[in-house]
Amino acid sequence: TNAKFVNDAEIIEFVLSNTRIFNTEQFTDTSALRVEEIGDGNINFVYRITNDQQSVIVKQALPYVRIIGEGWPLSLDRIRIEAQCLKEEGAWAADYVPAVYYFDLARSAFIMQDIGDHENLRHALIARRSLPELGRHLGEFLAETLFHTSDFYLDTYQKKAAVADYINPDLCKITEELFFLDPFCDHERNSVNPPLREAAEALWQDEALKIEAAKLKYHFMNDAQALLHADLHSGSVFVKAEGTQVIDPEFAFYGPMSFDIGSIIGNLLLNFAGQPGLEGAAEEKQDYREYLLNTIDTLWATFCSRFKTLVSEQCKDPVFASAGFVDAFIANTWRESMGYAGTELIRRTIGLAHVADLDCIEDIDVRAVSEKFALDLGSALIKQRQVIKSPQVLKALIQAI
Ligand code: SR1
Numbered sequence: 560t561n562a563k564f565v566n567d568a569e570i571i572e573f574v575l576s577n578t579r580i581f582n583t584e585q586f587t588d589t590s591a592l593r594v595e596e597i598g599d600g601n602i603n604f605v606y607r608i609t610n611d612q613q614s615v616i617v618k619q620a621l622p623y624v625r626i627i628g629e630g631w632p633l634s635l636d637r638i639r640i641e642a643q644c645l646k647e648e649g650a651w652a653a654d655y656v657p658a659v660y661y662f663d664l665a666r667s668a669f670i671m672q673d674i675g676d677h678e679n680l681r682h683a684l685i686a687r688r689s690l691p692e693l694g695r696h697l698g699e700f701l702a703e704t705l706f707h708t709s710d711f712y713l714d715t716y717q718k719k720a721a722v723a724d725y726i727n728p729d730l731c732k733i734t735e736e737l738f739f740l741d742p743f744c745d746h747e748r749n750s751v752n753p754p755l756r757e758a759a760e761a762l763w764q765d766e767a768l769k770i771e772a773a774k775l776k777y778h779f780m781n782d783a784q785a786l787l788h789a790d791l792h793s794g795s796v797f798v799k800a801e802g803t804q805v806i807d808p809e810f811a812f813y814g815p816m817s818f819d820i821g822s823i824i825g826n827l828l829l830n831f832a833g834q835p836g837l838e839g840a841a842e843e844k845q846d847y848r849e850y851l852l853n854t855i856d857t858l859w860a861t862f863c864s865r866f867k868t869l870v871s872e873q874c875k876d877p878v879f880a881s882a883g884f885v886d887a888f889i890a891n892t893w894r895e896s897m898g899y900a901g902t903e904l905i906r907r908t909i910g911l912a913h914v915a916d917l918d919c920i921e922d923i924d925v926r927a928v929s930e931k932f933a934l935d936l937g938s939a940l941i942k943q944r945q946v947i948k949s950p951q952v953l954k955a956l957i958q959a960i
């Protein structure tokens with residue numbers, strides 16, 4: 560059965576009956592085990608099983624979207640894809656992903672390492688935590704996972720088999736609609752802060768913007784460059800002072816590298832947009848905005864340097880190993896990332912799935928100022944991405960807005 564676990568005892572039994580497969584030393588004291596439902600995502604159910612000394616996480620998919628219910632059915636294959644992608648990412652970037660201990664097809668569930676000593680990055684950004692390693696960690700994670708699943712590393716047969724293995728149409732359709740359709744029209748799934756309505760209506764009339772968003776959608780659907788995380792927002796990243804963990808790749812599929820890079824940059828910019836309306840002194844907000852832009856700089860510099868090193872040391876295709884091609888590929892990836900960062904800014908501001916960086920601003924007029932900035936910046940990133948050639952040009956564009 561792949562039915563939802565009916566009670567805590569069933570979840571504990573699921574974990575204990577599979578302990579032989581991952582680590583027989585776990586849970587020496589089984590009498591004190593209890594279950595906490597900890598999932599705050601939109602799609603799946605997540606449980607922590609703990610005896611206060613040791614713990615694991617169980618993640619289960621049901622055949623529908625958690626926050627919507629049975630009215631939005633969703634393939635269970637996503638949980639197979641998620642467990643498999645975590646293992647693939649772990650092979651190349653072990654420091655940045657939790658270990659998967661056991662996957663159970665019948666239950667549509669897997670057991671994984673508990674990263675409960677980390678904090679959700681979105682909460683950390685809202686609390687203005689200083690995370691000096693975040694940009695480097697994200698840049699390394701992206702370079703390692705994207706390079707090793709691309710034609711720069713795999714041979715042509717391995718690559719095509721991998722593309723087929725990660726066909727994920729239900730989850731891709733969510734992104735195709737929530738990123739590229741809904742926010743660019745007056746869709747019933749959208750949620751628009753009343754004082755922002757006029758700005759949203761103006762955006763829906765912007766034909767030049769819609770043409771550029773269409774190009775980004777087409778690129779997303781047709782450029783199978785690498786295995787993407789494909790939902791790399793701040794809620795998919797967990798942090799502590801010296802560590803970063805990337806979770807939740809149930810949207811994984813073969814797509815353009817720029818989608819992952821742009822998604823996480825878009826989330827740093829969403830926090831940047833929210834800063835004026837969040838609690839705190841003006842100087843703290845300004846300092847944190849600088850920190851966010853520096854983090855984008857570091858992320859991109861780390862990605863470029865690690866990706867180029869990987870190509871020079873491990874690229875198996877002599878055609879793609881040429882320095883000129885790699886430089887052109889990386890430059891184009893940055894420009895397209897700007898476009899996807901723009902779509903993330905817009906869809907999180909007026910689409911279905913908002914973010915706390917903006918939504919926790921209680922005064923709706925104050926919030927609308929941040930939201931307007933997010934819409935303006937998002938539109939500029941999408942329309943001007945061909946001339947945003949570097950993080951320095953991005954900074955200048957932000958200053959101008
Ligand atoms: C109905 S799913 C809404 C959003 O949550 C996920 O985490 C993805 O970001 C998706 O777009």
Ligand code: MG
Nearest residue numbers: 600790795807
């Ligand atoms: Mg998720």
